[in-house]
Amino acid sequence: xxxxxxxxxxxxxxxxxxxxxxxxxxxxxxxxxxxxxxxxxxxxxxxxxxxxxxxxxxxxxxxxxxxxxxxxxxxxxxxxxxxxxxxxxxxxxxxxxxxxxxxxxxxxxxxxxxxxxxxxxxxxxxxxxxxxxxxxxxxxxxxxxxxxxxxxxxxxxxxxxxxxxxxxxxxxxxxxxxxxxxxxxxxxxxxxxxxxxxxxxxxxxxxxxxxxxxxxxxxxxxxxxxxxxxxxxxxxxxxxxxxxxxxxxxxxxxxxxxxxxxxxxxxxxxxxxxxxxxxxxxxxxxxxxxxxxxxxxxxxxxxxxxxxxxxxxxxxxxxxxxxxxxxxxxxxxxxxxxxxxxxx
Amino acid sequence: xxxxxxxxxxxxxxxxxxxxxxxxxxxxxxxxxxxxxxxxxxxxxxxxxxxxxxxxxxxxxxxxxxxxxxxxxxxxxxxxxxxxxxxxxxxxxxxxxxxxxxxxxxxxxxxxxxxxxxxxxxxxxxxxxxxxxxxxxxxxxxxxxxxxxxxxxxxxxxxxxxxxxxxxxxxxxxxxxxxxxxxxxxxxxxxxxxxxxxxxxxxxxxxxxxxxxxxxxxxxxxxxxxxxxxxxxxxxxxxxxxxxxxxxxxxxxxxxxxxxxxxxxxxxxxxxxxxxxxxxxxxxxxxxxxxxxxxxxxxxxxxxxxxxxxxxxxxxxxxxxxxxxxxxxxxxxxxxxxxxxxxx
DNA sequence: TCCGCAGCTTGAAATGTTTCAGACGCCGTG
DNA sequence: CACGGCGTCTGAAACATTTCAAGCTGCGGA
Numbered sequence: 001x002x003x004x005x006x007x008x009x010x011x012x013x014x015x016x017x018x019x020x021x022x023x024x025x026x027x028x029x030x031x032x033x034x035x036x037x038x039x040x041x042x043x044x045x046x047x048x049x050x051x052x053x054x055x056x057x058x059x060x061x062x063x064x065x066x067x068x069x070x071x072x073x074x075x076x077x078x079x080x081x082x083x084x085x086x087x088x089x090x091x092x093x094x095x096x097x098x099x100x101x102x103x104x105x106x107x108x109x110x111x112x113x114x115x116x117x118x119x120x121x122x123x124x125x126x127x128x129x130x131x132x133x134x135x136x137x138x139x140x141x142x143x144x145x146x147x148x149x150x151x152x153x154x155x156x157x158x159x160x161x162x163x164x165x166x167x168x169x170x171x172x173x174x175x176x177x178x179x180x181x182x183x184x185x186x187x188x189x190x191x192x193x194x195x196x197x198x199x200x201x202x203x204x205x206x207x208x209x210x211x212x213x214x215x216x217x218x219x220x221x222x223x224x225x226x227x228x229x230x231x232x233x234x235x236x237x238x239x240x241x242x243x244x245x246x247x248x249x250x251x252x253x254x255x256x257x258x259x260x261x262x263x264x265x266x267x268x269x270x271x272x273x274x275x276x277x278x279x280x281x282x283x284x285x286x287x288x289x290x291x292x293x294x295x296x297x298x299x300x301x302x303x304x305x306x307x308x309x310x311x312x313x314x315x316x317x318x319x320x321x322x323x324x325x326x327x328x329x330x331x332x333x334x335x336x337x338x339x340x341x342x343x344x
Numbered sequence: 345x346x347x348x349x350x351x352x353x354x355x356x357x358x359x360x361x362x363x364x365x366x367x368x369x370x371x372x373x374x375x376x377x378x379x380x381x382x383x384x385x386x387x388x389x390x391x392x393x394x395x396x397x398x399x400x401x402x403x404x405x406x407x408x409x410x411x412x413x414x415x416x417x418x419x420x421x422x423x424x425x426x427x428x429x430x431x432x433x434x435x436x437x438x439x440x441x442x443x444x445x446x447x448x449x450x451x452x453x454x455x456x457x458x459x460x461x462x463x464x465x466x467x468x469x470x471x472x473x474x475x476x477x478x479x480x481x482x483x484x485x486x487x488x489x490x491x492x493x494x495x496x497x498x499x500x501x502x503x504x505x506x507x508x509x510x511x512x513x514x515x516x517x518x519x520x521x522x523x524x525x526x527x528x529x530x531x532x533x534x535x536x537x538x539x540x541x542x543x544x545x546x547x548x549x550x551x552x553x554x555x556x557x558x559x560x561x562x563x564x565x566x567x568x569x570x571x572x573x574x575x576x577x578x579x580x581x582x583x584x585x586x587x588x589x590x591x592x593x594x595x596x597x598x599x600x601x602x603x604x605x606x607x608x609x610x611x612x613x614x615x616x617x618x619x620x621x622x623x624x625x626x627x628x629x630x631x632x633x634x635x636x637x638x639x640x641x642x643x644x645x646x647x648x649x650x651x652x653x654x655x656x657x658x659x660x661x662x663x664x665x666x667x668x669x670x671x672x673x674x675x676x677x678x679x680x681x682x683x684x685x686x687x688x
Numbered sequence: 689t690c691c692g693c694a695g696c697t698t699g700a701a702a703t704g705t706t707t708c709a710g711a712c713g714c715c716g717t718g
Numbered sequence: 719c720a721c722g723g724c725g726t727c728t729g730a731a732a733c734a735t736t737t738c739a740a741g742c743t744g745c746g747g748a
Binding site for chain 3: 353354364365367368369371372396397398399400401402403404405
């Protein structure tokens with residue numbers, strides 16, 4: 001059985017006493033081959049332990065049976081949830097999925113993309129470091145369908161799937177304003193990240209629209225969207241003189257919020273009485289935090305699933321048109337902003 | 345440029361006025377072709393936007409340039425950290441990585457494996473639902489290198505990389521005993537999961553060796569290793585009459601511990617004064633919890649990296665011998681067991 | 689009896705790459 | 719001048735599959 005080389009169609013054909021074409025038909029169009037022959041071939045395949053060689057199939061077909069997702073930050077569960085959604089859609093289409101991680105570095109991203117082009121993947125889903133990067137356009141020019149996930153692409157050159165980050169920032173801060181906060185810290189950075197920029201922008205917009213004093217909204221920049229940076233923001237926050245110190249914080253993602261939460265609790269603050277906290281993404285760990293975290297929910301799996309469907313449409317439908325899908329984020333209020341009667 | 349089909353070696357050869365073989369040589373053995381020719385070919389490749397067709401390469405080579413990791417539970421960051429380690433090793437070997445998720449279901453696992461065999465991956469790394477499952481042996485019989493990650497395989501039939509889970513259980517409970525606890529809950533299940541079985545086993549061993557009263561060690565079974573199950577265990581714990589109630593809990597993984605932690609804090613318990621908690625895995629979120637979690641650290645990335653190296657050795661070294669690598673787990677004491685002076 | 693047709697099967701071509709034996713030209717040496 | 723050797727390049731074969739035009743049967747109808 002494990003004698004040497006893997007058996008090929010040729011071996012099956014010989015063993016069943018039929019031609020190559022017939023074996024192929026048994027696999028791909030069983031209805032055209034007579035039941036007797038079909039059974040004989042199937043038995044031969046089972047006996048030899050035949051397994052299709054996907055490379056040969058792909059070579060002949062000109063395209064592989066796989067998709068790829070290049071994620072931005074493997075340490076953020078948010079992206080794994082998106083990937084999970086993509087995987088489900090890929091399953092349905094009977095496709096394999098390559099998952100890559102650029103770790104927010106443009107050069108890693110490019111290396112991965114190069115490899116994916118070599119693989120002739122059917123489509124690429126990506127949460128890019130920079131949606132304007134020329135190597136993305138390059139992929140598109142090669143005729144490989146590409147969908148931007150969690151960002152909107154440059155000028156409609158690609159399909160994209162995202163939530164409205166500006167709106168997300170608005171509802172987060174609106175929620176805090178409703179709770180009576182007039183000094184709010186907005187925590188997040190670097191601003192090179194589009195998601196961060198827009199969430200902050202939304203916060204500023206609604207703050208102005210509500211007629212709140214401009215100096216009440218402080219920006220605490222961070223170097224990354226990580227738990228550690230959240231902790232460090234907490235320390236800086238603690239350094240602000242008490243009567244100017246914000247009573248609430250809106251963090252650009254849940255990792256920051258979790259770090260801030262931890263640091264604040266450790267420093268003896270009561271959440272939400274001394275400091276209310278809102279995160280963004282609503283990853284599973286947000287609900288599981290010591291003080292369950294209020295967060296702006298993105299439909300994580302749905303994002304992935306929708307993106308996969310777009311890329312498949314582009315790959316198969318000749319009359320495909322690029323679309324910018326935008327999901328509406330949703331505030332999930334929990335104990336980190338709402339005291340007493342738990343909203344969760 | 346995006347005129348039609350992707351250019352092939354043949355097109356490059358024609359454009360550069362050389363033969364196919366020469367183009368191939370430029371790519372694979374540049375030293376045998378004269379600088380002038382090489383430059384001409386390289387220019388032609390750039391002009392046409394030529395990209396190797398990986399399928400054709402694979403077909404010719406008989407094996408793909410990719411590895412695969414089938415993980416057990418995509419919602420547990422532990423496995424993503426392992427995957428990250430694998431990815432790094434794969435990078436070094438210039439290989440792509442398929443990441444699949446069986447979600448603890450044997451049937452999904454089998455579907456994924458089938459597909460990977462069709463892809464003729466160079467090797468399979470897997471954290472299996474059941475290391476004795478016949479479909480694993482089947483892969484091995486096909487001559488595809490396979491390495492069991494985070495479990496030891498059946499009777500040395502495969503390479504494996506794991507930590508000593510029994511030892512892990514021992515050091516966790518020994519730590520609790522050192523803190524003076526004499527009533528300890530061991531939280532985890534289902535016992536069908538080998539990791540769970542062995543961690544519990546280690547706990548029981550050391551408990552007996554330390555001469556502690558057998559009735560002091562309670563087992564709280566769970567249906568899964570998830571945050572939600574951890575919370576539910578917390579509720580059951582709270583239901584135990586106070587003077588019999590355990591003063592410490594050892595959870596079979598960090599997700600359980602995080603759930604238990606959250607539920608307990610919500611119920612007004614002080615950690616670790618009222619309840620000390622130890623987790624297992626030491627995922628990043630363990631340190632980031634409200635009360636930083638004491639945990640048994642597994643070298644997560646290292647596990648993945650080592651596994652990848654074993655699989656590569658098996659794939660390339662004809663004199664390969666199966667090995668069972670066992671890493672030593674390490675207790676990381678933090679505030680969830682050690683009050684006051686933070687050990688972290 | 690012959691024709692046409694349906695059902696089934698065949699064989700060859702095509703996919704893009706790598707490899708390898710051999711060819712070609714050139715140079716230096718005997 | 720012949721020869722060997724070297725550096726460089728060529729062309730064909732091989733990899734495993736799918737597709738498709740064409741072939742082969744046997745059967746019903748004319």
